Amino acid sequence: MPNNHRVTLRDVAEHSGVSYQTVSRVINHHPYVAEETLRRVLDSIAALDYRPNKAARSLAAHRSNTIALVATDLQDYGPAQVVINIERAAKAAGYDLALTIAPDTSSASMRAAIAHVLHWRVDGILILKPITGVSYDEMVQIIGGIPLVQLNSQLEQVVPSIMIDQEQGVRLLVKHLHDLGHRRFCAIQGPSNSYDAIARQVTWDASLREMGMPASLSCEGDWSAASGYRATLAILDQTHDFTALFAANDQMALGALRALREHRVRVPEDVSVVGFDDVPESAYYEPPLTTIHQDFGLLGEMSIQYLVERITDPEIPIERRMITPYLVERQSTAPLRKAT
Numbered sequence: 656m657p658n659n660h661r662v663t664l665r666d667v668a669e670h671s672g673v674s675y676q677t678v679s680r681v682i683n684h685h686p687y688v689a690e691e692t693l694r695r696v697l698d699s700i701a702a703l704d705y706r707p708n709k710a711a712r713s714l715a716a717h718r719s720n721t722i723a724l725v726a727t728d729l730q731d732y733g734p735a736q737v738v739i740n741i742e743r744a745a746k747a748a749g750y751d752l753a754l755t756i757a758p759d760t761s762s763a764s765m766r767a768a769i770a771h772v773l774h775w776r777v778d779g780i781l782i783l784k785p786i787t788g789v790s791y792d793e794m795v796q797i798i799g800g801i802p803l804v805q806l807n808s809q810l811e812q813v814v815p816s817i818m819i820d821q822e823q824g825v826r827l828l829v830k831h832l833h834d835l836g837h838r839r840f841c842a843i844q845g846p847s848n849s850y851d852a853i854a855r856q857v858t859w860d861a862s863l864r865e866m867g868m869p870a871s872l873s874c875e876g877d878w879s880a881a882s883g884y885r886a887t888l889a890i891l892d893q894t895h896d897f898t899a900l901f902a903a904n905d906q907m908a909l910g911a912l913r914a915l916r917e918h919r920v921r922v923p924e925d926v927s928v929v930g931f932d933d934v935p936e937s938a939y940y941e942p943p944l945t946t947i948h949q950d951f952g953l954l955g956e957m958s959i960q961y962l963v964e965r966i967t968d969p970e971i972p973i974e975r976r977m978i979t980p981y982l983v984e985r986q987s988t989a990p991l992r993k994a995t
Contacts, residue, residue: 662705671699721751722962723772726783727765729756731878731906732934733951734783737806740955741781748963753777765789769797779962781806802965806958807850815965816975817958821854824947824980828901828929829862831945831982836991837899837927840871843886843911845878845903855903855931872897876907883910891918898926898991905930905937905946912940912987923989933983943985953978 668678673692680688681696688696699705722745729735738754745752753775757768766789772780779802782794791814794803805816832840842859845852856873863870874889876882883902887910890897900915902908908930915922922928922942930937933948957976964971 662703664705666703667696667699667705670703671695719776719778720749721753721775721777722779722781722959723753723755723775723777724781724783725755725757725765725768725772727757727768731904733932733949736951737783737955737958740952741783741959742955744956744959748959750778750959750963762789766793766797769794773798777801779803779966781958781962783807802962802969804958804962804965806954813973813975815961815973817954817961817978818975819949819954819978819980821851822858824931824949825855825858826862827980827982828931828947829859829866831984831988832899832901832927832929833866833868835899835927835988838868838991839897840868840899840901841890841894841897842871842873842901843876843883843890843903843907844873845876845907847875849878852903859901871901876903876910878904878906880906880910880913883907884914885910887911887914891915891920895920899988900926900928902928902930905932905934905940905944908937908944908946908987909940912942912944923987924992927988927991929988937983938985940987942987945985945988946983947980948983949980950978 664678668674671678673696677688677692678696681693681700724738724741726734726738729738742752753772755768755771757764769780769782769789780798782803782805791805794805803815805814807816807818840863842856844856844859847853860870872890872894874886876886883906886907887900890900891914900911902911908928911928912922915926915928920926928944930944930946931949933946937944937946957978961976
């Protein structure tokens with residue numbers, strides 16, 4: 656006959672020979688529990704297969720154990736990977752994740768999506784907002800005192816946020832191309848309302864100036880391979896006088912490779928091409944793409960970690976936490992061939 660009795664805190668207390676209150680302190684991670692007592696209670700929990708009543712614990716702590724995530728667009732590889740890893744990290748931390756997606760990239764749409772989560776009972780909010788238009792101060796006004804962490808943020812303002820260091824990534828690419836002997840560049844930048852695109856373009860232009868190189872001809876794309884293809888065709892219509900092409904993400908680099916091949920421009924013999932993101936497919940482009948690796952998994956994990964810290968201790972310092980990217984060198988770049 657199966658035992659249908661639900662194991663309770665009192666059962667664990669009796670099995671481990673401690674008080675009900677002591678078991679409760681162990682379950683709620685109270686710091687002042689003797690090591691031997693802690694081990695005895697944990698052994699009893701394992702032996703009895705005790706599973707805490709999450710709803711009761713949340714009610715007692717006046718918490719929902721739920722985190723809200725507001726996002727704008729999950730079509731691209733990066734944001735989709737971040738959300739997957741946010742959900743994994745939230746579960747590991749004991750939280751459920753409630754997701755709402757703004758239907759478009761307008762400021763009004765983002766404000767409405769942020770306001771929508773106030774209908775839920777949540778302990779904290781993550782904002783995956785890669786676009787400009789709604790400031791951190793506006794978000795705080797909407798949500799009131801609920802702890803908030805932003806993934807990506809305004810460059811000029813230190814807000815509670817987790818970011819991958821876009822400037823470092825671009826500088827690694829410029830140095831790599833410079834070290835290979837390249838001095839004449841063109842660029843396909845991302846959309847002008849994107850925080851990441853803005854950071855990459857500003858750093859790209861500044862790095863060229865700092866190294867005493869001429870400004871590059873640039874076209875704007877929308878992160879898609881199709882836009883990279885169109886931008887490269889537009890550049891080729893104006894000039895072939897470049898030996899290196901920077902695409903602000905790997906998808907646009909894929910489109911650029913297609914356009915260059917159609918114009919019989921060889922990569923890397925005639926032009927070296929670099930991207931940004933290190934999507935899994937970039938290792939299998941023709942040729943394999945030199946790019947910047949962004950750790951989207953770590954970005955998701957750190958966002959949950961920081962938000963949980965803000966939930967448990969609202970007085971912790973507000974800071975922008977950075978993740979350092981790194982260069983992945985493949986066959987799409989080569990030393991500049993000397994003219995004969």
